[in-house]
Amino acid sequence: GAVVSQHPSRVICKSGTSVKIECRSLDFQATTMFWYRQFPKQSLMLMATSNEGSKATYEQGVEKDKFLINHASLTLSTLTVTSAHPEDSSFYICSARDRPEGYNSPLHFGNGTRLTVT
């Protein structure tokens, strides 16, 4: 149980275009989802916390207008990279907890999306 599905797994886009990444909780409801970004050979950096039915909470230094997050249902959160540039190329990973109130419970991760901006 507790499967998080992320789509697409890989995407290549041209500079200036926008890309949408979907994150779905398949067998549980997630009122909160987390979006991470991972640079090559580096750790995961928390970008934002996606909240169902309300605005996302962004970490310091993350551009809200650049990385649009929508959490319209209890099983779906989307991250849209707007006006993408080569420096946005990275590995994006979403995660969710199957028990929102269980802060001691682990996060379940999607398989990530490799974004390449040319």
Add this chain to the structure above:
Amino acid sequence: AQSVTQLGSHVSVSEGALVLLRCNYSSSVPPYLFWYVQYPNQGLQLLLKYTTGATLVKGINGFEAEFKKSETSFHLTKPSAHMSDAAEYFCAVSGDGSTLGRLYFGRGTQLTVWP
């Protein structure tokens, strides 16, 4: 604020040798601690976690970790490495207060297993 330090970005061991991956944390409150493993171009898979209770935690694939409060450490070990253990390993600590529910990760340790 919570932070995680993983000593050694790369660890190499021979197959059958002991695996030791180090993790130290800083937290203002008793933390929840996690170890995750990542294979290339994939998400993260939970190995084990410490919340409360027994300080020696056993996880999947023969891994275990010991929470030592006095040393603020949560090192990951495995008695005998297998080729399939080669991967990136991340230690993570839970947030508290305003960051409750979030996980903060160390920089990761790449484990290489030689035949």
